[in-house]
Amino acid sequence: MPATLITMSLLVLLPMGVMVAVALGSVGALLLYTKGGLPALISGVGFTVWNTGIGFTLSAIPLFVFMGEVLTRSGIGSLFFRGISVLLAGLVRGIIPYTVIIGSSIFSALNGLSITNVAAFGTLVAPEIQKTGCDKKLVYGALVGAGTLGILIPPSVTALIYCGMTGVSVADVFLAGLIPGIIMSFVFIVYVAIRLRLRPDLAGNEQHFLSDQITSLDRLKALLKLLPAGVIIFFTMGSIYFGWATPTEAGAVGGAASVLFSIGYQRRVDWRMLWGCCLSAAKITAMIMFIIICAQIMSMGLSTWGITSDLVALLSNLPLPRLLVMAMFGLMYLVLGCFVDGTSMMVLSLPFVFPIIQSLGFHPVWFGVMMTMFIEIGQITPPMGLNLFTLQGVVPQERMEVIWASAMPYVALLILGVAFFVLVPQLVLVFVK
Amino acid sequence: KPVSMDLYCYVSRSHSFTQEMIKFAQQVKEQTKGEVNIRVLGVDEITFKGNEFLRLMRSGAVDMVQMLPSYVAGDSPLLVGPDLPFLNSKRDYRVSLAMYDALGDIADKELAKWNCVVLSRWTYPEQDVWFRDPVANIAGWKGQKIRTYGPDLTAAMNAIGAAGVTMAAGEVYTALQRGVLNGAYTAPVTLLTMHWFEVCKQGWRVQAAFPVDHLLISKKKWATLSAAQKKIITKLAQELAQRCQSYSTSKLDGQLAQLEKGGVNIRPVSAEEFNKLSQMAKPAWYNWAKRVPHGQEALKRMAKVAGRKL
Amino acid sequence: MRGGRYRLVEVVRVLSVGANRVSGVAVVLMIILIVAEVVLRKFFDRSTTLCDEYTGYFQAAVVFLSLAQCFKDNLHISVDLILRRLPNPLRRWIEVINHLVALFFVAMLLWAGGQMTWESFLFGSTSYGPSNTPLFIPQLVVVIGLAIFAIQILCSFLLTIGKQSEAS
Ligand code: NA
Ligand code: NA
Numbered sequence: 074m075p076a077t078l079i080t081m082s083l084l085v086l087l088p089m090g091v092m093v094a095v096a097l098g099s100v101g102a103l104l105l106y107t108k109g110g111l112p113a114l115i116s117g118v119g120f121t122v123w124n125t126g127i128g129f130t131l132s133a134i135p136l137f138v139f140m141g142e143v144l145t146r147s148g149i150g151s152l153f154f155r156g157i158s159v160l161l162a163g164l165v166r167g168i169i170p171y172t173v174i175i176g177s178s179i180f181s182a183l184n185g186l187s188i189t190n191v192a193a194f195g196t197l198v199a200p201e202i203q204k205t206g207c208d209k210k211l212v213y214g215a216l217v218g219a220g221t222l223g224i225l226i227p228p229s230v231t232a233l234i235y236c237g238m239t240g241v242s243v244a245d246v247f248l249a250g251l252i253p254g255i256i257m258s259f260v261f262i263v264y265v266a267i268r269l270r271l272r273p274d275l276a277g278n279e280q281h282f283l284s285d286q287i288t289s290l291d292r293l294k295a296l297l298k299l300l301p302a303g304v305i306i307f308f309t310m311g312s313i314y315f316g317w318a319t320p321t322e323a324g325a326v327g328g329a330a331s332v333l334f335s336i337g338y339q340r341r342v343d344w345r346m347l348w349g350c351c352l353s354a355a356k357i358t359a360m361i362m363f364i365i366i367c368a369q370i371m372s373m374g375l376s377t378w379g380i381t382s383d384l385v386a387l388l389s390n391l392p393l394p395r396l397l398v399m400a401m402f403g404l405m406y407l408v409l410g411c412f413v414d415g416t417s418m419m420v421l422s423l424p425f426v427f428p429i430i431q432s433l434g435f436h437p438v439w440f441g442v443m444m445t446m447f448i449e450i451g452q453i454t455p456p457m458g459l460n461l462f463t464l465q466g467v468v469p470q471e472r473m474e475v476i477w478a479s480a481m482p483y484v485a486l487l488i489l490g491v492a493f494f495v496l497v498p499q500l501v502l503v504f505v506k
Numbered sequence: 507k508p509v510s511m512d513l514y515c516y517v518s519r520s521h522s523f524t525q526e527m528i529k530f531a532q533q534v535k536e537q538t539k540g541e542v543n544i545r546v547l548g549v550d551e552i553t554f555k556g557n558e559f560l561r562l563m564r565s566g567a568v569d570m571v572q573m574l575p576s577y578v579a580g581d582s583p584l585l586v587g588p589d590l591p592f593l594n595s596k597r598d599y600r601v602s603l604a605m606y607d608a609l610g611d612i613a614d615k616e617l618a619k620w621n622c623v624v625l626s627r628w629t630y631p632e633q634d635v636w637f638r639d640p641v642a643n644i645a646g647w648k649g650q651k652i653r654t655y656g657p658d659l660t661a662a663m664n665a666i667g668a669a670g671v672t673m674a675a676g677e678v679y680t681a682l683q684r685g686v687l688n689g690a691y692t693a694p695v696t697l698l699t700m701h702w703f704e705v706c707k708q709g710w711r712v713q714a715a716f717p718v719d720h721l722l723i724s725k726k727k728w729a730t731l732s733a734a735q736k737k738i739i740t741k742l743a744q745e746l747a748q749r750c751q752s753y754s755t756s757k758l759d760g761q762l763a764q765l766e767k768g769g770v771n772i773r774p775v776s777a778e779e780f781n782k783l784s785q786m787a788k789p790a791w792y793n794w795a796k797r798v799p800h801g802q803e804a805l806k807r808m809a810k811v812a813g814r815k816l
Numbered sequence: 817m818r819g820g821r822y823r824l825v826e827v828v829r830v831l832s833v834g835a836n837r838v839s840g841v842a843v844v845l846m847i848i849l850i851v852a853e854v855v856l857r858k859f860f861d862r863s864t865t866l867c868d869e870y871t872g873y874f875q876a877a878v879v880f881l882s883l884a885q886c887f888k889d890n891l892h893i894s895v896d897l898i899l900r901r902l903p904n905p906l907r908r909w910i911e912v913i914n915h916l917v918a919l920f921f922v923a924m925l926l927w928a929g930g931q932m933t934w935e936s937f938l939f940g941s942t943s944y945g946p947s948n949t950p951l952f953i954p955q956l957v958v959v960i961g962l963a964i965f966a967i968q969i970l971c972s973f974l975l976t977i978g979k980q981s982e983a984s
Contacts, residue, residue, distance in 0.1 A: 088897075088898045088899075089898075089899065089914060090894050090896040091894060091917050092918060093895065096917075098921055102921065112567050116562060116565055116932070117553065119931055121553050124553075127872030132875035135843050135875065136843075136846065236676075242680060243676075243680075315684065316684030317686065318850075320680070325847045326854060328847050329847055329851050348840065352837070352839075354843050354878075356836065356885060356891055357891075358875075358878050358879060358882070359881075363886075372553070376551055376552070565935070577944070580944045580951065649861035650861075654946075655945075664865075672945050674868060686857070
């Protein structure tokens, strides 16, 4: 009973605006203190902080974040954007939203976060909207919606955290995200196509893309612009699957490859830019890891009181069909995702949810992908949506409500996607033994 | 009034050793008429790892632990002595236990430093080397990337000509599958439970060591128990050790057969080959002896029991 | 009084920025170490044997030495939807409480980390891996990072109650 009360105090601390990490950690610390007294608290917390801090799987986080920063800041991201738009020019109407979706999907194979996608493409697209008069909401939606693929298509920081907390194989969860990622990317494209079929005027006037006659040579050159992306993807993901490196190590290989390419592309060593990427990667990592470390303290507090095992016993003995339990989790994450960021949501819930998922016989790799998709949804549901905030940062003059509204169709599509993969889990597990 | 103690295991609750310890705790409770209550917790129920157990014992955060020397090598490198690879030339688990007895006062003093008293000991199954792609002879070990743990084992592998690689257990399967690693040093049962046998084609039954597992109790707590309670606990701990030992020894043949069925070709290792490997691994022992307090004396005593010339 | 407060702010700023820079260097070292390990293993059938261990230590440095700067840049995530909509005096009071909770918690982490590091030093504990690194060295980095973080929160706390008393 006291333990339940302490755990419930999260419901006070979080809305008060206490840092999520501090709220989780304080609850954990209180649970440990009330159960075992000061020695248990101090030695427990010390070792938890240390063990989580040096965890090898999680050490890929700064590496993949660094890689995304380098590719964005060096302008290789914008290289893709121009390449893809030239390839599409004259072939379809609605070049901007299509370019954003295809570009985000490819860029997702190069970085582990969703906000990197939004930031990279948002800055490029904002001026184009002005020039063409293309429908803002259509483009904003594509930016935030396809941006979420950053954590579904491997590499994925979300998958790293999931695996770090559950011990599931990183390579498996990476690989499992690939097909859902491609399917969702395709679904987004189809959605845009339907919108444009119904309302052709939404595409605006794309004359300026066509003004200079685009020759086959131009298209060939555009294709060449996509080459660096291909090579870096090859080095990063290839290093895992050809057996040169573990998934964690692949982050460093990708980071090094990105640095080399940025030097080649800019034709000089931009020390200032590279150093900025290091500092920024360090800060983003600190922010993510602080939450994870504190969540581990909480989950330790929960398990010393036996709260986790009680809850698992309770829920897995309920005479409910497993799909209904899954649906309940989905609903919980949908609501939670409106108010809590993805990393916090995952680390907050996994200590309870993962044992239940396992006891119900769901595949842990498959659930890793579902968890990722719940987080994707949370990234674009208002009021708390990281992708929404990021886009707002890129287009500060825009009203928040417009961005919120633009994201709604993608929320719906992602929910449909989750439902689909719950019913057809084989599609997620194609490459997994 | 009744005494309550926590016993931490470094393996999960479902592990057979943990299950045996739960049984042990029940027996203690019954035979002491409820005077001594032991709560057994698997590693999945605590947020400590096996590496921290000695320090937890010293600080009094826990009263009993299951302790594997290679896990606590960072705190107490002396205790891994009997686990040094290729030192046990009789290739018999009883010799590994005898090496501990030979350490005698040296080990007792070391454990007392951590506020620990040994209740009983048993061994893990033999440690063998498993290769992704078959290796014909000892010369073929050269350059093979073999997953190891701890400083001395890694040094021994390097001395033999292979490359000792340390890697988190969760990454080993994929690493073997993709060829990041060429092999792993572990017991047959680990190969089965971790599914590594799916990506290993050959096993060399080197029987390089039989890691010794310990049941420890806090020295301070032990002093507070009555003579009768001590007697009961000691007796039950010995029985526990016998049950755990029989898990390690009696199931081995079945595990090896299961591995063969799973596609692993198990290659016997002749005494000659063992001696050659042992000769090559020697520098790692000397290194250990130099690094560890009382190491020279400890190595001498162990070698005598193992019938190994230094 | 005023001057003293600004000097404190300046000292804390320098500490946080400096620690963040060291943590940036740790990112670079991590990449170099892992690439070296991959190349050695792939082309020379050798291992650095300390890669996973030191990657962990660098990771700890990256995380703990950047905590303070993250706090200063307001990057640590909080759910402030309600807080932002509260009237000013009430909001300030809640912010004061938030600071106290954070300060208390980080001080506890500092204590726990400090005790662990001290024991590692006292018992001469070395790493579990092959490098035999004395554990107190990388653990000390954690303690230093937490200490700077605590000071940064304390500084922000003092500024908040300063504002509070000026407002009332
Ligand atoms: Na990605
Ligand atoms: Na949201």
